[in-house]
Amino acid sequence: MHDDIELTRGRVRRVLTERIVPAIHGARAEVELTWHPLEGEPIAPSEGLALDYTPYQVGTPWGPAWGTTWFRVRGEVPQAWAGRRVELLADLGFDPNMTGFQAEALVYRPDGSPVKSLNPRNQYVTVARDADGGEQVELYLEAASNPVLLDYHPFLPTQEGDIRTSSPRPLYQTRRFELAVFEPDVFELATDLDVLLELQAELPQSPRRAKIQQGLDDALDVLDLQDIAGTAARSRAVLAPVLAAAAGESEHRISAVGHAHIDSAWLWPVRETIRKVARTSSSMVELIGDTDDFVFGMSSAQQYAWLKEHRPEVYQRVKAAVAQGRFLPLGGMWVESDTVMPSGESLVRQLAYGQRFFEAELGQRCHGVWLPDSFGYSPALPQLITRAGFDWFFTQKISWNQVNVFPHHTFLWEGIDGSRVFTHFPPMDTYNSQLSGMEVAKASRQFRESRVATGSIAPVGWGDGGGGTTREMVARAARLRDLEGSARVSWEHPDAFYERAMAELAEPPVWVGELSSSCTAPR
Secondary structure (H helix, E strand, O other): OOOHHHHHHHHHHHHHHHHHHHHEEEEEOEEEEEEOOOOOOOHHHHHOOOOOEEEOOOOEEEEEOOOEEEEEEEEOHHEEEEEEEEEEEEOOOHHHHHOOOOOOOEEEOOOEEEEEEOOOOOOOEEEEEEOOOOOOEEEEEEEOOOOOOOOOOOOOOOOOOOOOOOOOOOEEEEEEEEEEEOOOHHHHHHHHHHHHHHHHHHHHOHHHHHHHHHHHHHHHHHHOOOHHHHHHHHHHHHHHHHHHOOOOHHHHHHHHEEOEEOOOOOOHHHHHHHHHHHHHHHHHHHHHHHHOOOOEOOOHHHHHHHHHHHHHHHHHHHHHHOOOOOOOOOOOOOOOOOOOOOOOHHHHHHHHHHHHHHHHOOOOOEEEEEEOOOOOOOHHHHHHHHHOOOEEEEOOOHHOOOOOOOOOOEEEEEEEOOOOOEEEOOOOOOEOOOOHHHEEEEHHHHHOOOOOOOOEEEEEEEEEEEOOOOOOHHHHHHHHOOOOOOOEEEOOHHHHHHHHHHHOOOOOOOEEOOOOOOOOOOO
């Protein structure tokens, strides 16, 4: 038999990219678009909704660096779409490789209630989940034209980094504003193919890999490329047995938690950080409402406090999701603090003030310190963590080591006074996981404590500049829950992971001293 592996892979990639993904949204309808570019700083949403709007044509350049433009979208759901899920598709001129580092928007209803954000990897807003047909649509977009400061050649000098030196020229050009029918079978087929294509790429030559490849070919054989939506279910039925094969009992277990690391003070004004938190939080609450088991974690009491002060309508939605156990306050610190330069008193204040806020405002006491992205960790930290009443510590940044590869993923970290804190460092080597086949396989392959422990944590979602978890990632997780050849993935509170890990590692390895690119020797 001929080896047609590369032919299969190429065929699936091409059909998936060129035909199936574009067919996730079917019938389209035009909308009426108007706008109001602001001069100067952003305004309150209530003021934005009351602005005078003038006609806008898709394709017109918009948005100087750090500017705000309000768009108003009006339309009508066609009668023929009754019973369908209808979404607004909006492309502000996005580059999908720059999530969190360019234009974003927060979408509002006419009554001022927030819906969700728009960003390069999240270009839809649900208008109706079961349309009646004939519904009137009216939405408002508070669009931020943030400049791309970390481009494909990062850290080059630019005058766009500060509003006082930036150019008034528009940075973006819209490409699309339209209503569309969401085709669920096509979306599910796209996810099936994507997950299986990435899984087989990580497997050795084996019967399982061969069966996946054959299933991919067979599924495309029954897919009519002239009628993707009408034949997607038929194609999925062919893939069903391949996706139904269960994972082995000893497979690595990944505890996924939705994540959107947002640097509180970085390459944007603080007022933009505040809006980033509002945009990401809105999208995550919306995704929680659309799913059964997805959980999203956000640290930094300061970011919750910003929501409370500047976007109370978003904050109320977050509080409701916290009460449901789906939006998880993490870390117990005021911000994700640096731990090398501050004094001990400063770190104590971070822990005390952060924990106090979470208890008073959200009725939650954090059990662990969550610091995925601080550059180095003082050997005084275990003492402070344990004396502040925390049970565990989490970081990802030591995967950036330039000198040595850290030898553990789950361990006891011992500080200079002998205090020890149970610590986990995910083997996936990222705090912006997409749950790709490569990432999931890497976590399983690299986990150093696999002889005695079963799993690791995966923070899942676009980060640094925010964005968070997408419905595509949630769909991948559903297929990876119990899939032969893959680690098992499930959404889980980090507290549950640490409780299980502590029970599994009765005598974990001990690391003494600083955690950074220059570490002391293990004991």
